[in-house]
Amino acid sequence: MTQQLVRSTSLTGAVILGLGSIIGTGAFVSVGFGYALAGEWLLYAIVLAAFIALCNGLSSAQLAAIHPVSGGTYEYGYKFLNHDLGFIAGWFFIAAKSASAAAAALASAWLVNQYLAWPEWAVVLLAVSFLIFITLLVLAGLRRSNQVNALLVGLAIAALLTFVVWSAQAPRSTASYSEDLAFNLKDFLAAAALLFVAYTGYGRIATMGEEVREPRRIIPRAIVLTMVVVSVLYLAVAWALLQRNPLYIGEDFILTQLMTPGLTRDFVFVGAILAMLGVTLNLLLGVSRVVLAMARRGDLPRSWANLNVTRTAAPKATMVTALVMIGIAALGGIRLAWTFSAFTVLIYYSITNLAALQVQHEQRFIGKIWSVLGLVGCISLAAMLDVNTVFVGLLVLVVGLAWHRYRFRSQRT
Template sequence: MIGAGVFAVFGPAAAVAGSGLLLALVIAGFVAYCNAMSSAWLAARYPESGGTYVYGRERLGPFWGYLAGWGFVVGKTASCAAMAMTFGAYAGQPRLFAVLAVVALTAVNVVGVQKSVLLTKVIVTITLLALGTVAVTADGNADFGAFKAGGVLQAAGLLFFAFAGYARIATLGEEVRDPERTIPRAIPLALGITLAVYAVVAFTALNAVGADVLASAPAPLAAVAPDLALLIRVSGCLAALGALLGLILGVSRTVLAMARDRHLPPVLATVHNGVPRHAEVVVGLVVIVLVLVADLRGAIGFSSFCVLGYYAITNVSAWSLGRRVVPALGLLGCAVLAFSLPIASVAAGVLVLALGAAGWLTRKVLWSRSP
């Protein structure tokens, strides 16, 4: 979670909520907490890789597991585009460098180079050092800006994007030691640390430059501390590349799993030397198209809508375990934030999820008629 999201999302959120950014952050964190607890309970019950793709299937039926997986794939593909554009923005050429980053990292994944735990630790360490330096050295007593109450929920939906990752432990349930004890403790702890870091950075940014500057800057955090702009830009680039590498890797593996289950074209299940190259290339091409046709706010909004849909299914699945209050609050929060997002993101998200559902139903009818 502590990575590229914090470098990208404060600008779009400040544009719609102004100084309401801080309240929006709390709301996003609360919804993420409810989703995280539902994920933790389900992961303890089903310590298998796959996350809600597994939970929805086991608790609600095959269609809901499929829809969760479809939402994850399309939402995280948009996340890839957002991370690529974040890299481009901090590198100085949003579209050109974004496309080059996708091409380079897709090639890296195709030849079998994966994001390692060591690389993750290095990137997070650099990111935390950069954010800590900004928090300590940024000065000013700027006007926070107008409190735009009507945009707080939309900003919370956009900020939810920055929390994506708290359930990664759950999706890798088979690889966690003592999952029934470890997962329910690890997810809320990771989420709490991240929320604290984001709150400090958000307050520092508003105090240093105000919401208007934060909203208009191509690289928001670089505008907070101009004297440290180079450090922040380098850190933002590294964080974005690390996130993009991991996202392409994760999305392509989910595509592989869904192709094996015949939910996607079987050709995407082809594996060469342990690497799903067809899936990798297709994901890379789709991300490049999104980079060329979408803007950062649109990519973040679409990604948030699809991922909130994914977690809505998570909460309903947790409800079926006998849990009540937290899954209900999580489900309500997902619905409110999803439909508070920009109308274009909502329309695109509804359309893509509907197409996925139509594909499922069509395939089921064809299978039922086959001899």
């Protein structure tokens, strides 16, 4: 008999986990990347990303409510589509969220290294150290991790609001990054694609279907509440960023670079570090649950599906997930990791919407139009990303499918 995780997470816990998976790298980093592409159209790019994320969130809620198991779209793909699309969803989820976690760890390490003033290579060493520490925390059990996460979410929100208040009070910059640039649709959509990733932590709630109490009631509510809170925060942060009008957004941009030295900047600085480490913690939890689901089905080695004695953690799945994240972090490059995450997660949610369209009418509580809009939005944004990122993403897809077909044939013979 397959071991099942204990259902111990309430609505409040699910929302906190969702917020903890979102508020971090997205708010402190990707808003800047979006500004570099969209300029003064940043607010509209955020609204577009939020709308597409909402469509996907409703599709995820629909699926999670009627099929509440660990694994998210990986499981939905198998149940409502076919084994190839199910596997691709799981494969790309691991790639996307591992890249996001690596970006968060690298950004935290980059900030810490500003104070330590160590050589640049130390950033990767620090990022790997953070990932190892967080892995040990997750292995200690979900309940302990959830308590830490609640504290990190509170600090992150406080730091972001502090940045907004500081920006409102500081003299507005007279420079303009984009005043001489005409609207570019491709760059605008690419900005929305990068910002979309900053919303996708709500999927963390769906992947916890096996651990949430009353999943049919709690999961949809948790996703909607999380989306509302995050959208308000992102719009506020974007408005504050536009008041600064930075002339240059580098590959390692973080909001604190815009602030003048002082206690306020230090508070935001610490909040940013802790928030991004909180995102890494939640991503490690979420990705390990998908690895767990894939191992149970045999798409990954079955021994990775073993749980601990109290059935609150999957040690092997967690350690494998951590190794993938460490490998990506070792390559360095915050924006590179974030862009790769954008492509793979957009394909992942395309499959989510396809699966949601297969739900029978009597089981639906959202109209199909939401899933159609989510599907079109995901494919459109993915096509606007850097061509090299798209190529690497397709290469990862081919490698994954080859592995899946090999395992599939082996299990049938």
